[in-house]
Amino acid sequence: MNELIPLMVIIPIIAALLISAFSKFNTISKILAFVVAICLPVIAIASNYGLHYFGGYEPILDNVTGITYHPAIVYSFTFLQQIFIAATGLLAFLVIFIYLAKYRKVSGPYLFLLFMGTASVTAMLLTDDIFHLFVFFEILALAQVGIVAASSIDYSYEMALKYMILGSIGSPIMLLGIGFLLALTGSVNITDIVYAVHNGLVDSKSPVFLISLGLIFFGWLYASGLPPFHTIKSGIYSKAEPHGAALLQSFTVISMISIVLIMFRIYSSLQIFEVLIVFFSILAMILGVSLALTQTDFRRMIGFLAVGELGFIGLGIGLGTQFSITAGLFQALNEIIITALLFIGFGAIVNATNEVDTRKLGGLLFYHPKVALMLLIGGLAMAGVPPLSGFQSKLMLVQASLNCGYPEISILAIMVSIATFVVFVKTYYSIFLKPKPKDLDVENKQVPKTMIFAMAILLIIVVLFGVYPDVVTNGISNFVGGIL
Amino acid sequence: MKLYDQIFNVVKQFKKLFSPGPVTNADVSGSITAEIFIIVSLVLSTILLRHVNVLLAALVALIVAIVLISNIPLIPKFKLEQEDSLEKMIFYAIVTLSIIIVFLYWGGNLV
Amino acid sequence: MAQTQLAVLFTSTALIIIGLYSAIFIDNIIKKIIGISFIEEGVNLFIVAIGYKSGGIVPILMPGMDASWFSSNSAYPLPFGLVLTSIVIGASTLAVMLAFVMVLYKRYGTLSTKVMLADTSKKEEYDE
Numbered sequence A: 001m002n003e004l005i006p007l008m009v010i011i012p013i014i015a016a017l018l019i020s021a022f023s024k025f026n027t028i029s030k031i032l033a034f035v036v037a038i039c040l041p042v043i044a045i046a047s048n049y050g051l052h053y054f055g056g057y058e059p060i061l062d063n064v065t066g067i068t069y070h071p072a073i074v075y076s077f078t079f080l081q082q083i084f085i086a087a088t089g090l091l092a093f094l095v096i097f098i099y100l101a102k103y104r105k106v107s108g109p110y111l112f113l114l115f116m117g118t119a120s121v122t123a124m125l126l127t128d129d130i131f132h133l134f135v136f137f138e139i140l141a142l143a144q145v146g147i148v149a150a151s152s153i154d155y156s157y158e159m160a161l162k163y164m165i166l167g168s169i170g171s172p173i174m175l176l177g178i179g180f181l182l183a184l185t186g187s188v189n190i191t192d193i194v195y196a197v198h199n200g201l202v203d204s205k206s207p208v209f210l211i212s213l214g215l216i217f218f219g220w221l222y223a224s225g226l227p228p229f230h231t232i233k234s235g236i237y238s239k240a241e242p243h244g245a246a247l248l249q250s251f252t253v254i255s256m257i258s259i260v261l262i263m264f265r266i267y268s269s270l271q272i273f274e275v276l277i278v279f280f281s282i283l284a285m286i287l288g289v290s291l292a293l294t295q296t297d298f299r300r301m302i303g304f305l306a307v308g309e310l311g312f313i314g315l316g317i318g319l320g321t322q323f324s325i326t327a328g329l330f331q332a333l334n335e336i337i338i339t340a341l342l343f344i345g346f347g348a349i350v351n352a353t354n355e356v357d358t359r360k361l362g363g364l365l366f367y368h369p370k371v372a373l374m375l376l377i378g379g380l381a382m383a384g385v386p387p388l389s390g391f392q393s394k395l396m397l398v399q400a401s402l403n404c405g406y407p408e409i410s411i412l413a414i415m416v417s418i419a420t421f422v423v424f425v426k427t428y429y430s431i432f433l434k435p436k437p438k439d440l441d442v443e444n445k446q447v448p449k450t451m452i453f454a455m456a457i458l459l460i461i462v463v464l465f466g467v468y469p470d471v472v473t474n475g476i477s478n479f480v481g482g483i484l
Numbered sequence B: 001m002k003l004y005d006q007i008f009n010v011v012k013q014f015k016k017l018f019s020p021g022p023v024t025n026a027d028v029s030g031s032i033t034a035e036i037f038i039i040v041s042l043v044l045s046t047i048l049l050r051h052v053n054v055l056l057a058a059l060v061a062l063i064v065a066i067v068l069i070s071n072i073p074l075i076p077k078f079k080l081e082q083e084d085s086l087e088k089m090i091f092y093a094i095v096t097l098s099i100i101i102v103f104l105y106w107g108g109n110l111v
Numbered sequence C: 001m002a003q004t005q006l007a008v009l010f011t012s013t014a015l016i017i018i019g020l021y022s023a024i025f026i027d028n029i030i031k032k033i034i035g036i037s038f039i040e041e042g043v044n045l046f047i048v049a050i051g052y053k054s055g056g057i058v059p060i061l062m063p064g065m066d067a068s069w070f071s072s073n074s075a076y077p078l079p080f081g082l083v084l085t086s087i088v089i090g091a092s093t094l095a096v097m098l099a100f101v102m103v104l105y106k107r108y109g110t111l112s113t114k115v116m117l118a119d120t121s122k123k124e125e126y127d128e
Helices: A004-021 A026-046 A079-102 A108-126 A130-149 A156-185 A190-198 A207-224 A230-239 A242-267 A271-293 A298-319 A322-353 A369-383 A389-403 A407-433 A449-467 A470-483 B002-017 B025-051 B054-070 B075-081 B086-107 C002-025 C029-050 C067-073 C078-108
Strands: A050-053 A074-077
Touching: A004 A026, A004 A050, A004 A074, A004 A108, A026 A079, A026 A108, A074 A079, A074 A108, A079 A108, A079 A242, A079 A322, A079 A449, A079 A470, A108 A130, A108 A242, A130 A156, A130 A230, A130 A242, A130 C078, A156 A190, A156 A207, A156 A230, A156 B086, A156 C002, A156 C029, A156 C078, A190 A242, A207 A242, A207 A271, A207 B086, A230 A242, A230 A271, A230 A298, A242 A271, A242 A298, A242 A322, A242 A470, A271 A298, A271 A407, A271 B025, A271 B075, A271 B086, A298 A322, A298 A389, A298 A407, A322 A369, A322 A389, A322 A449, A322 A470, A369 A389, A369 A407, A369 A449, A389 A407, A389 A449, A407 B025, A449 A470, B002 B025, B002 B075, B025 B054, B025 B075, B086 C002, C002 C029, C029 C078
Parallel strands: none
Antiparallel strands: A050 A074
16 A cells, blocks of 8 residues: 555645644544544554655656656655654654643644644655755744744743744755755755765765765754754753653654764765764763753753753764664664653643742652653663663664774763663652652642553553564664665 | 862852752752763763874873863853853854864865 | 856855854844845755756747757756745745744843843742
């Protein structure tokens, strides 16, 4: 069923438009949102692998030069796309479910933003066309801004405007890089560009090619929130509603890996590309975790942790071997699930107490034991404790860096894991274990059952990937072997 | 004695970091952990330079270690540079952009 | 007429550099946003300049044209298509940014970036 491939993008977009248009009819839009949200992961799982040529324009073989050209946008759907689209779709379903259960009157525009963001990241994963990727990257940025601005948290507008202003520096710079590539190769199709680069049609030592790498790399830094964008990225997580933040971080991770895989295919012949990625990943790990240690707002703290964990993904891809890239992508998948679990869990605490300052919280273990237990397991998974999924991917990363002859990176990765654990324990202690402050009001406030349900589902996946990592890593490894 | 005083002053300076509001044990210990973590990890990552030149790596690691340790507390300075104001965010973004471009244009083929 | 292309490239570089300058140094938020949109326009201009061909014809195949003559004489049409999309995106981003500025101007009564978009964590009053 290859026809399902474009539908993965089209269905959420149509749902977004319909819900936004019929937002006056509350029940209809609720039902529609629920049904489409269920469909999102199901389509990805039901679809067959393959290519989809938009408009039916198949590749053209030039008889004179013997080169194949792709005249139209191509979507390619393999195991990697399937697993990531299914993960995002599942997360989007859980987030929409939490949202629908929380409010009696739902907001059409907000659901529009959630669906539009999901559609954008799906398209970014599927596409084989670098300009198509840029367009959906911009749509994604607008959707993210909308999700942040729609929250009722103080100063969310300021944060959203800051993100937009930085975005309107980052995205045109990336477009400029795409323009350089277009000038060099005359195409925006990535397969064509890769063919031109690897067969000597483009001089890979020319300054134009190098600068196009720099410009696209800068756009990637903005998309993934690595330094210098780590402050704004953690800021927008902390200013969005908790379930929105859970979805926002998955958008970030997926836009990060989809852009970096494209960059890897084009620029992997350049040594400096890997140096750049490793440098910024190490910087992200150090800055993210050390800043997370000093935060008092626990949403901001999780935001910085999420940014720090992104460094592991970058590290895996920067090392550049098949094993390390597999480890990096597996870490990306784990991070989507675990960070979402933490955001939803800490969001439940915000919901129950209306308080985000760790200094004013305490003693909640007695009131919310279920949330406390699930958060504990999530935190252990993020820090990399066996037999949870974070352990498997981090172990793979440490092994990969040892195999490549960089024991320093292994030590650094282990240290960052330990510091992550310290951050988590510190926060966990001040929220759940320390004596309850007198003025904290926790009576008569229940955690919504939908949030518990969502956390339980995510937890099952975390344990499943921890015990049977081969389910995912074999497929990812095959994919990575294909692009190397 | 001098180093002890310096570390004691570090704890005092953390008070300003968490203002407004009280400072708890967990926050101070977290900040001290962050302090040690930053020093160790930055020195450790300079060792990566040994793949370029061993002598250079030793020299840079020594210099970085001395500069960082003599400048504690680092976390208030780090945090001040990475606050939420748009001015600083844009400044660092554009500085990074120019560094990347300059580095790639003149050094891209050397690595 | 390679000079035309060169002039356009210079203009686009100038626009991008003016935009980056204004992003750092201008305090008024509206002026800053105008400056930043210069970056976007500069990039669009650059991509248009890629497709330029001196003495080229409009890339529309009219009936009666020889296909090989057409392909060697027409301008490259792909950049124009890309720029069209990029302009639309730029316009919508600009509109959303200005809408935010309107809301924030009502809240703060000033257009200064230093006041409006300062570090928010220090602004919150801690009630003891």
